[in-house]
Amino acid sequence: GxxxxxxxxxxxxxxxxxxxxxxxxxxTLSNIQWYKQxxxxxxxxxxxxxxxxxxxxxxxxxxxxxxxxKNSSLHITATQTTDVGTYFCAGxxxxxxxxxxxxxxxxxxxxxx
Amino acid sequence: xxxxxxxxxxxxxxxxxxxTLLCAQDMNHExxxxxxxxxxxxxxxxxxxxxxxTTAKGEVPDGYNVSRLKKQNFLLGLESxxxxxxxxxxxxxxxxxxxxxxxxxxxxxxxxxx
Numbered sequence: 001g002x003x004x005x006x007x008x009x010x011x012x013x014x015x016x017x018x019x020x021x022x023x024x025x026x027x028t029l030s031n032i033q034w035y036k037q038x039x040x041x042x043x044x045x046x047x048x049x050x051x052x053x054x055x056x057x058x059x060x061x062x063x064x065x066x067x068x069x070k071n072s073s074l075h076i077t078a079t080q081t082t083d084v085g086t087y088f089c090a091g092x093x094x095x096x097x098x099x100x101x102x103x104x105x106x107x108x109x110x111x112x113x
Numbered sequence: 114x115x116x117x118x119x120x121x122x123x124x125x126x127x128x129x130x131x132x133t134l135l136c137a138q139d140m141n142h143e144x145x146x147x148x149x150x151x152x153x154x155x156x157x158x159x160x161x162x163x164x165x166x167t168t169a170k171g172e173v174p175d176g177y178n179v180s181r182l183k184k185q186n187f188l189l190g191l192e193s194x195x196x197x198x199x200x201x202x203x204x205x206x207x208x209x210x211x212x213x214x215x216x217x218x219x220x221x222x223x224x225x226x227x
Contacts, residue, residue, distance in 0.1 A: 001172065006155070009153070033216070042203060042220055042221055043203070044218070045215030045216060045217070047215075048215055088155065099163040099209065100161060100171065101158065101161070101205075101207070101216060102171075103158070105153070106155045106156075
């Protein structure tokens with residue numbers, strides 16, 4: 001079945017440093033979504049990427065979708081303490097499995113002031 | 114998160130007991146999901162539904178059953194609870210197709226099986 005792998009599992013950075021998390025799917029995706037979960041909270045949707053090679057930006061966050069639609073990345077420039085949390089990617093397989101949203105294991109980001 | 118309501122928020126069960134978790138939405142979304150979250154394991158899909166009256170298995174369906182008799186409700190049942198089912202359970206909803214703006218999550222249900 002579809003598997004979504006995410007690395008690294010943990011990332012500790014100093015405030016102001018950059019951060020990147022990577023997501024790889026075992027199958028071609030229809031789209032990929034990114035979420036952020038604060039400690040003790042629930043996942044909150046950040047963005048959806050649909051097209052091959054797509055790049056989207058939200059302020060200091062840059063999201064990319066690979067050409068083969070099997071991998072994606074989230075890059076945060078100049079991290080702030082408010083960026084602390086777990087970042088998840090989630091892949092939608094499409095086809096007969098459309099609607100099946102599979103999450104990666106997440107990357108836990110810690111930002112030291 | 115008024116759009117997705119999970120009931121109950123906390124529960125302690127004894128091994129072998131049964132219970133039903135309720136997810137109710139007021140956003141008229143087609144898709145509904147049940148996930149469990151365990152430390153280091155991310156969010157694992159238990160079952161999902163792409164419409165009223167339909168359900169499908171996710172990554173970890175064993176030990177759980179679901180029903181979606183009404184579009185706005187998605188029920189997750191544990192027939193005979195086991196300690197391995199101790200987890201935080203999240204319900205999520207989303208629109209179908211390209212209109213989707215991602216999944217909206219409920220606040221979660223913290224279940225402990227002793």
